Amino acid sequence: xxxxxxxxxxxxxxxxxxxxxxxxxxxxxxxxxxxxxxxxxxxxxxxxxxxxxxxxxxxxxxxxxxxxxxxxxxxxxxxxxxxxxxxxxxxxxxxxxxxxxxxxxxxxxxxxxxxxxxxxxxxxxxxxxxxxxxxxxxxxxxxxxxxxxxxxxxxxxxxxxxxxxxxxxxxxxxxxxxxxxxxxxxxxxxxxxxxxxxxxxxxxxxxxxxxxxxxxxxxxxxxxxxxxxxxxxxxxxxxxxxxxxxxxxxxxxxxxxxxxxxxxxxxxxxxxxxxxxxxxxxxxxxxxxxxxxxxxxxxxxxxxxxxxxxxxxxxxxxxxxxxxxxxxxxxxxxxxxxxxxxxxxxxxxxxxxxxxxxxx
Numbered sequence: 128x129x130x131x132x133x134x135x136x137x138x139x140x141x142x143x144x145x146x147x148x149x150x151x152x153x154x155x156x157x158x159x160x161x162x163x164x165x166x167x168x169x170x171x172x173x174x175x176x177x178x179x180x181x182x183x184x185x186x187x188x189x190x191x192x193x194x195x196x197x198x199x200x201x202x203x204x205x206x207x208x209x210x211x212x213x214x215x216x217x218x219x220x221x222x223x224x225x226x227x228x229x230x231x232x233x234x235x236x237x238x239x240x241x242x243x244x245x246x247x248x249x250x251x252x253x254x255x256x257x258x259x260x261x262x263x264x265x266x267x268x269x270x271x272x273x274x275x276x277x278x279x280x281x282x283x284x285x286x287x288x289x290x291x292x293x294x295x296x297x298x299x300x301x302x303x304x305x306x307x308x309x310x311x312x313x314x315x316x317x318x319x320x321x322x323x324x325x326x327x328x329x330x331x332x333x334x335x336x337x338x339x340x341x342x343x344x345x346x347x348x349x350x351x352x353x354x355x356x357x358x359x360x361x362x363x364x365x366x367x368x369x370x371x372x373x374x375x376x377x378x379x380x381x382x383x384x385x386x387x388x389x390x391x392x393x394x395x396x397x398x399x400x401x402x403x404x405x406x407x408x409x410x411x412x413x414x415x416x417x418x419x420x421x422x423x424x425x426x427x428x429x430x431x432x433x434x435x436x437x438x439x440x441x442x443x444x445x446x447x448x449x450x451x452x453x454x455x456x457x458x459x460x461x462x463x464x465x466x467x468x469x470x471x472x473x474x475x476x477x478x479x480x481x482x483x484x485x486x487x
Contacts, residue, residue: 141423141424144422144423145422145424145429145433148421148422148433149432149433149436152421152433152436152437152440153436155440156206156436156439156440156443159440159443159444159447160202160206160443161173161176161177161180162443162447163198163201163202163205163443163446163447164176164180164194164198164199164202166447166450166451167193167198167450168450168455169189169190169193171190171193171194175187175190176194179191179194179195180194180199196340196341197337200339200340200341200343200344201336201337201339201446202443202446203344203348204336204339204344204347204403204404205336205439205442205443205445205446206439206442206443207344207347207348207351207400208336208400208404208407208410208438208442209410209414209435209437209438209439209440209441209442209443210351210355210434210435210438210439211351211354211355211396211397211399211400211438212230212396212397212400212407212410212411212414212438213410213411213414213415213418213434213435213437213438214354214355214358214392214396214431214434214435214438215229215230215354215392215393215396215397215411216228216229216230216410216411216412216413216414216415216434217358217414217415217418217427217430217431217434218358218361218365218389218392218393219232219233219393219411220415221365221368221369221427222295222365222368222386222389222390223295223296223298223299224295224368224369225299226416227412228299228412229411229412230393230396230397230411231306231397231406231408231411232299232302232303232306233281233282233285233302233305233306233390233393233394233397234281234285234302234303234305234306234309235278235281235282235285235393235394235397235398235401236278236306236397236401236406237281237305237306237307237309237310237313238277238278238279238280238281238282238306238309238398239274239275239277239278239398239401239402239406240274240277240309240310240313240332240401240406241277241281241309241312241313242273242274242275242276242277242278242280242402243270243273243274243277243328243331244312244313244316244317244328245273245277245316246269246270246273247270247320247324247327247328247331248313248316248317248320248324248325248328249316270331270402271343271402271403272402274398274401274402274403275398275399275402278394278397278398278401278402279398281305281306281309282390282391282394282398284305285298285301285302285305285390285394286387286390286391288301289383289386289387289390290383290387293382293383295386331405332405332406332461333405333459333460333461333462334404334405334406334407334408334459334460334461335404335405335459335460336404336442336446336460337457338403338404339403339404343403346399346403347399347400347403350395350396350399351395351396351399351400353395354392354393354395354396354399355392355396355431355435357388357389357391357392357395358389358392358396358431359431360388361385361388361389361392361427362427362428362431363427363428364380364385364388364389365389365427366425366426366427366428367380368380368385369425397411404460405461406461407460407461407464408461408464408465409464409465409468409469410438410441410442410464410468412468412472413441413464413468413469413471413472414434414437414438414441414468415430415434416472416476417437417441417471417472418430418433418434418437420478421433421437441464441467441468442464444467445460445463445464445467446460446463448463448467449462449463
């Protein structure tokens, strides 16, 4: 009788596991994209959705208009927001080696809010009416321009300060203080504003993916693509920063230059998304932790594309929830991202027990 031996368990290599995870995320992103286009207050059959997405004409002109002019731009916006904010959060957490750091910590989001408040609250009722004409609060070019200007001013101030401060912790504190000052100015304007103006500004702070038109997508896509490119270029530097600044310097890394590139990338991503979509919270903090848990690595060459895919999956899912089929009212995207993201992060913290291990 032939002697039999127990088979040794086969262990997949990390690279194979990462590829499999990427495949799962890509499939989920495609499924959620189709569902996001198909579902809503007006339910459109999958066959018609697929026909229109495949650039074939539909006999129902109403469905064609809804998909081409409203739902596809909104779904693409969700993808851009998910990619941009998640990568921004990843960079901030690595730069400051802080698991609670997010893209808004440098005051960029608050700067965008200051620019919008200058139009809606301090600019008078005529400016407010002009800002929301035709395309609504989030779709107005005036709002986008002022939000971009506000975030650019804060970015310029942060970059000047970063040139003089070498300690990342102090820089983080300065960024938080600048954001606090900015929010205080906005609060003063809110206190003295008319109820109609205040309502318009509050609506903007809820965040929206539906105000980005096809024309806006060109500008938003260009800025987000450039910001993501800077992040991909910085992946090796981000890996070195995880091991400490002394180790990074020994690898020939110029800390000041690397920090400026990372901050520029984060500011471009956060500022442009906030300008076009309003402030969307929690994505930048939650997605990097979810991605680290999914891939089980701290390598930014894996985490950056992983954050892009995880971010787009989560934002598409949040958009589907925000416009549940049959509902005539769309829930603010900020509410959905917080309700969905917070429990996930709490679960990851409890299960892993030590988030600091990802930054050491």
